[in-house]
Amino acid sequence: MQKKSFKMLGGIVVLLILGLIQWATSTVLGAHPLQSDACTEVYTVQADDWLSKIADKFLGDALAYPIIFEATNQQHTVNDTFALIENADLIEVGWQLCIPSSEQAELLLAETSAAPVALEPADLTVFAAASLTESFTEIGQNFETTHPGVHVTFNFAGSQQLAQQLGQGAPADVFASANNTQMGVAIEAGRVISGAQQTFVRNRLTVIYPVDNPAGLSQLGDLANPDLHLILAAAEVPVGRYSLEFLDKAAQAPDFGPTFKDQVLNNVVSYEPNVKVVLTKIALGEGDAGIVYSSDVTPDVADQVGQIEIPDALNTIAAYPIAVVSDSRFPTQAEAFTEYILSPEAQEVLARYGFISTVGNIAATP
Amino acid sequence: MAQSAIPWLRRTQPSSRPTVRLREPWWLLSLPLLLFLTLPIIAIFLRTPPAHLLANLRETQVIQAVGLSMVTTGITLAITVIFGTPVAYLMARYDFPLRRAVDTILDLPLVLPPAVTGVALLMAFGRRGILGSYLEIMGVSIAFTQIAVVMAQTFVAAPFYVKAAILGFSSIEPELEQAAALDGASGRQIFRFITIPLSWMALLSGMVMTWARALGEFGATIIFAGNFPGRTQTMPLAIYIGFELDLDVALTLAVILIGFSFLVLMIVKGILRSDLQT
Numbered sequence: 001m002q003k004k005s006f007k008m009l010g011g012i013v014v015l016l017i018l019g020l021i022q023w024a025t026s027t028v029l030g031a032h033p034l035q036s037d038a039c040t041e042v043y044t045v046q047a048d049d050w051l052s053k054i055a056d057k058f059l060g061d062a063l064a065y066p067i068i069f070e071a072t073n074q075q076h077t078v079n080d081t082f083a084l085i086e087n088a089d090l091i092e093v094g095w096q097l098c099i100p101s102s103e104q105a106e107l108l109l110a111e112t113s114a115a116p117v118a119l120e121p122a123d124l125t126v127f128a129a130a131s132l133t134e135s136f137t138e139i140g141q142n143f144e145t146t147h148p149g150v151h152v153t154f155n156f157a158g159s160q161q162l163a164q165q166l167g168q169g170a171p172a173d174v175f176a177s178a179n180n181t182q183m184g185v186a187i188e189a190g191r192v193i194s195g196a197q198q199t200f201v202r203n204r205l206t207v208i209y210p211v212d213n214p215a216g217l218s219q220l221g222d223l224a225n226p227d228l229h230l231i232l233a234a235a236e237v238p239v240g241r242y243s244l245e246f247l248d249k250a251a252q253a254p255d256f257g258p259t260f261k262d263q264v265l266n267n268v269v270s271y272e273p274n275v276k277v278v279l280t281k282i283a284l285g286e287g288d289a290g291i292v293y294s295s296d297v298t299p300d301v302a303d304q305v306g307q308i309e310i311p312d313a314l315n316t317i318a319a320y321p322i323a324v325v326s327d328s329r330f331p332t333q334a335e336a337f338t339e340y341i342l343s344p345e346a347q348e349v350l351a352r353y354g355f356i357s358t359v360g361n362i363a364a365t366p
Numbered sequence: 367m368a369q370s371a372i373p374w375l376r377r378t379q380p381s382s383r384p385t386v387r388l389r390e391p392w393w394l395l396s397l398p399l400l401l402f403l404t405l406p407i408i409a410i411f412l413r414t415p416p417a418h419l420l421a422n423l424r425e426t427q428v429i430q431a432v433g434l435s436m437v438t439t440g441i442t443l444a445i446t447v448i449f450g451t452p453v454a455y456l457m458a459r460y461d462f463p464l465r466r467a468v469d470t471i472l473d474l475p476l477v478l479p480p481a482v483t484g485v486a487l488l489m490a491f492g493r494r495g496i497l498g499s500y501l502e503i504m505g506v507s508i509a510f511t512q513i514a515v516v517m518a519q520t521f522v523a524a525p526f527y528v529k530a531a532i533l534g535f536s537s538i539e540p541e542l543e544q545a546a547a548l549d550g551a552s553g554r555q556i557f558r559f560i561t562i563p564l565s566w567m568a569l570l571s572g573m574v575m576t577w578a579r580a581l582g583e584f585g586a587t588i589i590f591a592g593n594f595p596g597r598t599q600t601m602p603l604a605i606y607i608g609f610e611l612d613l614d615v616a617l618t619l620a621v622i623l624i625g626f627s628f629l630v631l632m633i634v635k636g637i638l639r640s641d642l643q644t
Contacts, residue, residue: 234607
């Protein structure tokens with residue numbers, strides 16, 4: 001009995017301390033509203049600028065763009081020579097932006113990301129492309145910690161399969177597709193409202209081979225070597241279509257020659273139903289080479305496969321759109337999840353898994 | 367005539383079964399499950415207009431998949447009968463150590479998820495497999511070929527035939543074979559003229575079950591044999607991939623698969639029934 005009350009007392013003390021800390025930090029933040037001297041620099045937007053580019057230049061981190069966004073808007077309230085940014089994707093030439101000092105940047109970052117968000121409890125079902133498996137699992141855990149009560153369940157599969165499931169009425173709250181075509185299928189089926197989708201990352205293709213390299217691959221041209229066992233994703237899967245696009249582009253390049261595509265396709269032994277199967281079969285050594293997303297070569301499998309990069313000119317950079325499903329049972333929470341995916345923390349996780357972050361990457365309208 | 371030991375064959379003679387009245391409670395109690403089993407099948411037929419069906423029948427993908435399924439399941443059935451019959455006779459007639467273990471091995475493929483079977487086949491016969499790595503040195507590669515398709519089908523489907531044949535052989539009175547032996551029949555003659563004729567119904571129903579299971583095999587095939595149209599893409603694989611790209615093709619194949627399976631099962635049941643009545 002006594003032990004129990006001690007525990008309770010301890011709990012109350014901890015809560016009090018936590019409350020004090022929060023109060024203290026908020027007063028500290030409140031006591032230092034951004035003065036113009038809080039801007040280490042006032043920057044005028046040039047043609048071909050975008051927020052994350054500017055953030056990268058001044059703060060050394062492209063993902064820190066919301067700090068410039070926040071700081072500039074705060075300055076606007078006291079001094080309207082500073083721009084009012086309504087959309088982080090849209091900045092105009094001639095706008096005055098506030099580049100905060102690194103101290104202010106840290107404070108702002110802590111303020112925007114730390115506080116748990118209060119939402120009604122919900123059980124979100126997120127349909128996500130197979131290539132997002134590892135990154136979304138991690139992001140989902142982070143989301144659950146910062147949004148207590150909201151539980152996220154993922155359904156990972158080939159985007160084309162998810163789109164079909166949505167078309168057949170499968171209950172879901174968020175759809176993250178590996179390409180716009182399958183998002184289009186969901187829109188056509190009436191499960192996503194056209195225009196609700198946003199690109200959240202990009203991805204690129206890479207050639208992989210088992211780590212002992214049984215076929216002795218050293219360059220892309222070797223894919224046409226006779227008797228090579230090549231495993232691709234089926235043309236129905238986004239990554240499978242991109243693989244064919246890469247072969248088309250290569251066949252037009254002088255280094256490879258017009259017969260390249262046919263020679264490579266002659267080597268295909270299997271068209272797999274999703275990208276993860278291609279990766280597994282190559283890691284197992286069942287095939288000599290395969291084409292997957294660079295984000296698929298996670299730290300877990302990096303020691304089992306080797307990579308040959310596909311140069312930008314031949315590569316297809318895939319855009320991943322995300323959208324709230326139109327008949328979601330928890331629209332507010334689903335919206336919060338998609339916003340979270342676009343937030344710097346989630347984007348940082350995605351970048352760590354080999355994705356190319358795109359948020360805020362839209363060039364200024366001149 | 368000798369009653370078969372297979373439960374669904376060992377039943378009352380058709381003539382001794384009264385026709386069920388609609389008010390009969392058994393009839394009402396049977397309805398939920400029967401409806402549940404029938405509705406999805408009917409739905410597939412309703413979703414596929416006959417005009418679409420005929421048009422899709424000419425699709426290369428459909429023709430290739432149907433042809434490949436027929437050829438591979440035929441080979442699977444032949445291999446199963448050739449290698450399964452001795453196993454069944456051994457199990458039915460002889461006692462030997464580890465008999466129960468052998469019997470369990472025959473049951474295992476029936477309960478294993480096909481995906482497990484596919485992975486297991488890869489581990490054994492894949493390029494890095496315990497046997498496959500030696501075959502690879504000899505220049506033989508099994509994975510991603512039609513041989514792999516047949517192997518996957520045989521693994522999951524052969525036990526159906528073997529189990530049925532064991533029951534069929536066991537149901538023959540050993541005295542009949544002994545009597546034939548006393549009359550001077552050779553072992554081969556006994557098997558040909560006594561054992562096979564007396565158990566052929568069980569053998570036939572086992573063959574049908576094996577064939578039907580092989581026709582529907584999906585999980586082990588897509589993992590072990592991969593998916594290549596015209597080479598390893600059987601009907602279930604084409605249905606799975608088609609479901610994502612071209613629902614029409616998937617539905618056409620599904621209709622063919624259901625129609626064909628239904629027809630074959632009905633014909634074989636007809637043969638068995640007429641035999642029971644004689």
